[in-house]
Amino acid sequence: MKLLIVEDEVALLKDLGAFAEKEGFMFDLAGDYRSALEKIMLYQYDCIILDINLPDNSGFSILETLHEQQKSDGVLILSARDSLDDKLKGLGLGADDYLTKPFYYSELNARIKAIVRRKQFKTSKEVRFSNIQINLDQRLVAVSGNQVNLTKKEYAILTHLISNRKRILSKVALAEYIWGDYVDEAQSFDFLFSHIKNLKRKLKEAGAGAEISNIYGVGYQIKEP
Amino acid sequence: MKLLSYTSRTQLVLFLVLFGVFAAVFYLVMRWNVYRNVDEVLYNRKMNLLAYLQQHPRAPYAGDNPLDDFTFYKIGEPAFRNGKEAYSNTLIYEPVDDELDEYRKLVSYVKLHGNFYRLEIIKPHLEANEIITTVAITLGGLFVGLTLCYYVSQRIISQKIWKPFYELLERLRRYRMDKATEPELPASRIDEFKALNEAVAELSSKNKEIFESQKQFTENASHEMQTPLSVIQSRLEALIERPELTGKQAEIIEGIISSTQRLKKLNKTLLLLSRIENKQFPLTDQVAVKETIDRMLVHFEEQKEKLNLTVQIQNASDLTVKGNTLLTEMLIQNLLKNAFVHNTDNGKVLISLDAGCLTIANTGQADKLDNGKIFDRFYKRSGHAETWGLGLSIARKVSETSGWSLHYTHQAGQHIFSLYF
Numbered sequence: 001m002k003l004l005i006v007e008d009e010v011a012l013l014k015d016l017g018a019f020a021e022k023e024g025f026m027f028d029l030a031g032d033y034r035s036a037l038e039k040i041m042l043y044q045y046d047c048i049i050l051d052i053n054l055p056d057n058s059g060f061s062i063l064e065t066l067h068e069q070q071k072s073d074g075v076l077i078l079s080a081r082d083s084l085d086d087k088l089k090g091l092g093l094g095a096d097d098y099l100t101k102p103f104y105y106s107e108l109n110a111r112i113k114a115i116v117r118r119k120q121f122k123t124s125k126e127v128r129f130s131n132i133q134i135n136l137d138q139r140l141v142a143v144s145g146n147q148v149n150l151t152k153k154e155y156a157i158l159t160h161l162i163s164n165r166k167r168i169l170s171k172v173a174l175a176e177y178i179w180g181d182y183v184d185e186a187q188s189f190d191f192l193f194s195h196i197k198n199l200k201r202k203l204k205e206a207g208a209g210a211e212i213s214n215i216y217g218v219g220y221q222i223k224e225p
Numbered sequence: 226m227k228l229l230s231y232t233s234r235t236q237l238v239l240f241l242v243l244f245g246v247f248a249a250v251f252y253l254v255m256r257w258n259v260y261r262n263v264d265e266v267l268y269n270r271k272m273n274l275l276a277y278l279q280q281h282p283r284a285p286y287a288g289d290n291p292l293d294d295f296t297f298y299k300i301g302e303p304a305f306r307n308g309k310e311a312y313s314n315t316l317i318y319e320p321v322d323d324e325l326d327e328y329r330k331l332v333s334y335v336k337l338h339g340n341f342y343r344l345e346i347i348k349p350h351l352e353a354n355e356i357i358t359t360v361a362i363t364l365g366g367l368f369v370g371l372t373l374c375y376y377v378s379q380r381i382i383s384q385k386i387w388k389p390f391y392e393l394l395e396r397l398r399r400y401r402m403d404k405a406t407e408p409e410l411p412a413s414r415i416d417e418f419k420a421l422n423e424a425v426a427e428l429s430s431k432n433k434e435i436f437e438s439q440k441q442f443t444e445n446a447s448h449e450m451q452t453p454l455s456v457i458q459s460r461l462e463a464l465i466e467r468p469e470l471t472g473k474q475a476e477i478i479e480g481i482i483s484s485t486q487r488l489k490k491l492n493k494t495l496l497l498l499s500r501i502e503n504k505q506f507p508l509t510d511q512v513a514v515k516e517t518i519d520r521m522l523v524h525f526e527e528q529k530e531k532l533n534l535t536v537q538i539q540n541a542s543d544l545t546v547k548g549n550t551l552l553t554e555m556l557i558q559n560l561l562k563n564a565f566v567h568n569t570d571n572g573k574v575l576i577s578l579d580a581g582c583l584t585i586a587n588t589g590q591a592d593k594l595d596n597g598k599i600f601d602r603f604y605k606r607s608g609h610a611e612t613w614g615l616g617l618s619i620a621r622k623v624s625e626t627s628g629w630s631l632h633y634t635h636q637a638g639q640h641i642f643s644l645y646f
Binding site for chain 2: 080085103105106194
């Protein structure tokens with residue numbers, strides 16, 4: 001799986017590179033419109049992470065070029081511009097998703113994977129982790145073939161943890177993923193704690209090998225036994 | 226007092242003084258003219274009389290004859306020598322109309338056929354009263370006429386010439402900087418009003434520019450903050466994954482993550498507010514209110530369980546309103562969040578949806594809230610350190626933008642927010 005990361009902010013570009021490396025993606029970096037265009041012409045990418053505000057041209061132009069060249073690279077727009085117009089324009093020009101800065105890497109990761117999954121037309125939308133199987137279409141979770149009943153939020157937490165198994169998911173990022181702006185942070189931590197407690201119990205009862213561990217109270221990570 | 230009536234009044238007073246002075250001068254000039262005229266007549270009469278008497282020495286002149294206007298008084302030579310011709314005013318009783326009439330009298334000293342005489346000739350003349358009356362009538366009439374003309378002309382001027390000014394005033398009164406329209410200025414032929422129009426146009430366009438750039442500034446500043454915030458956040462995420470991380474360090478980093486998150490949310494909220502102000506949301510969606518509420522309520526389940534709240538939905542009608550989906554969700558989310566978060570143990574949340582009105586009532590610790598302040602930005606009442614005090618201000622802003630009205634009341638221990646669509 002190969003990514004192209006287009007971002008003009010050097011520090012962020014470096015971080016995005018580190019993120020891609022950690023997740024085990026192959027990737028190219030482009031700091032401006034010209035070099036991004038060059039790479040798009042030369043190579044085929046599974047997903048392009050595209051910043052809209054580039055110093056020498058707009059990221060929208062890259063989308064237009066992709067369209068003209070009839071390239072099927074997946075595109076995730078990563079922009080500081082959180083306006084509906086931009087969002088609609090980007091999606092209208094053929095982008096697959098739109099993520100607003102600042103973002104959590106776990107969220108970015110989940111979205112990249114979703115795009116790639118869609119692009120690859122995988123028939124079996126199933127995720128396996130240890131002896132846990134998740135059917136993403138039907139939103140069903142089973143441990144060693146036995147179905148586990150999870151609430152919507154427990155399901156969301158579990159899939160997000162598995163999707164980001166290579167990283168520690170901070171509590172804040174996880175809470176934002178689940179509740180967005182609906183719940184204040186301090187309360188969301190309590191709620192998150194009780195959801196994870198229930199999730200752990202259900203997994204344990206079902207005999208799951210994987211375990212959700214709490215890292216110094218800062219975040220969570222799901223680990224294989 | 227209107228400028229026009231003020232100037233008119235001043236001018237009329239000035240006119241009045243001017244007319245007074247002029248009337249006095251007119252009177253004096255006229256009297257002088259009358260006297261001069263009568264004196265000339267008297268002098269001519271004297272000369273004619275003397276010439277006639279020189280030629281006709283027999284004519285009876287020495288006695289006092291009531292039929293004529295002259296009288297000869299015989300005097301001695303010394304009196305004749307010392308006598309000087311003089312004109313004077315005198316009053317003579319007129320039995321016919323029983324009053325004293327004004328006469329002009331010439332006293333002259335003459336020598337006729339060897340005798341010395343004092344000759345007195347009298348002539349009636351235009352009386353002072355009559356002069357004054359004439360002056361008063363003519364000048365008074367003139368003054369009244371002038372005032373009337375002046376008033377009428379001023380009325381016409383006021384209506385015609387000042388019309389653009391009053392129109393401009395009215396447009397300025399209705400002008401709102403945050404509305405998109407420039408005040409359309411009425412055309413005028415008057416230089417001063419043209420200059421005023423130009424000045425107003427310049428002022429309004431300049432203000433508009435500043436206002437726009439101010440609005441743009443908030444949005445741009447918030448945008449620009451997103452990237453460094455992204456970097457901070459990504460670095461912090463990287464930091465918690467370091468293998469050498471200790472528990473103490475993790476605690477510190479967690480604090481920083483939390484603060485960054487808060488900053489991020491604040492920034493996002495400010496951006497939202499400025500984008501609402503910049504009218505970047507089209508209000509053309511059909512939003513199903515009941516559906517939106519149901520969708521939102523899921524997010525408050527934990528809070529509901531935690532406080533053991535009772536949630537009731539009454540008269541839920543299938544209300545669809547015209548607005549912006551995103552903003553309407555934001556509005557309802559903020560109202561619900563407010564009702565759920567600031568509640569008490571075993572409290573209640575009552576949601577009722579009548580035709581054209583959504584009411585969300587909740588029990589809460591606080592007494593009646595300050596109606597004038599709760600919708601202000603950064604107004605916090607309870608000890609919730611986590612809130613920014615922006616939720617209700619967003620709710621109010623959205624309702625204003627969408628053309629709805631949001632009201633707060635406190636009744637029977639419940640905080641009630643009513644949204645009229």
